[in-house]
Amino acid sequence: MSGDNPNSSDILLNLESHDFHCEHCWHFYKFKDQRTFAEQYFRHNARFKCEECSELIDWWAATLKSIRKAETNTAEEICLPIGARRSALEVALHPNQILRIVFADTGIPADAIILNINYNSIGRGPGEGNPVQAVEILTNPLIRRLESNAATFYGAPHGDPPYADVGIHIGITWVPNKPDDISWEYLVNAFQYYLDDRYHGALIAANAAVETYLGRLMREVFEENASRDHVRAFMQDAATYSHQLNVLLPTLVDLTNAPPLRDDIRGQLNRLRNQRNNLAHGKITPQSIDMNAAAESLCAAVFGVRYLDVVELYL
Secondary structure (H helix, E strand, O other), X not given: OEEOOOOOOEEEEEOOOOOEEOOOOOOEEOOOOHHHHHHHHHHHOOOEEOOOOOOEEOHHXXXXXXXXXXXXXXXXXXXXXXXXXXXXXXXXXXXXXXXEEXXXXXXXXXXXXXXXXXXXXXXXXXXXOEOEEEEEEOOOOOOHHHHOOEEEEEEEEOOOOOEOOEEEEEEEEEEOOOOOOHHHHHHHHHHHHHHOOOHHHHHHHHHHHHHHHHHHHHHHHHOOOOOHHHHHHHHHHOOOHHHHHHHHHHHHHHOOOOOOOOHHHHHHHHHHHHHHHHHHOOOOOXXXXXXXXXXXXXXXXXXXXXXXXXXXXXX
């Protein structure tokens, strides 16, 4: 933190994190090991009994319910499938002074991707006085994504002094970064588009996340037995994404001990691919992609990426 607020006392609240919930009662769970969990799901279509309501939990249904926007869904809840976490910070706020908060200074990893922040002024003691309101200072014009690692606030006083002892409570939703992982970057971008209600962008980025990951795996496998130039030409001219997903991937998986991809999930990935192509070729309009279509696209991409995480261990 910086600015003309030198004596602020900071309280960092370490909020309990979770990874998914029961789609029936919303009881939360954490992964012990995500790849192991994913492999059991894909290999055995695994479901387990909720310890709270005793209903069977289906990972797909729970993930889709989490992503779909509802009145109770926060940015953290929506982005749980990409490992979203939430930190909370309480800092003293003084009248007529500027407070700048660099999120890395609060214990959030310096390279974390900030998805959302929310804030409000709170009382910090029994003292009386006029209120001080936290007002975020933004660039003009506003370009939030250009500075996502910090936030600047002004303590706007109401009325004449004395002022009440107040602070600012800030909730920060973020995901850990995966450097040099283009597929992961596409997936995170898809969720950011979705949070911003840019649903057609979410769909395009979601498809790119799976297509990029699968293409990398295919290249790595084929380059063990052929030159890079021949592999590149093969994948550009013959083995397009559709052929990779529907022909090459199941064939390669059948030669290993990796679990097969369920037909319904492959169908969702093909539907996502078709919608992306229809958008790209002008067969459907961006406005035709609504929240439900985008949510299903994100869910398909999450499971496509999780499945490829498992398959990569066997190739």
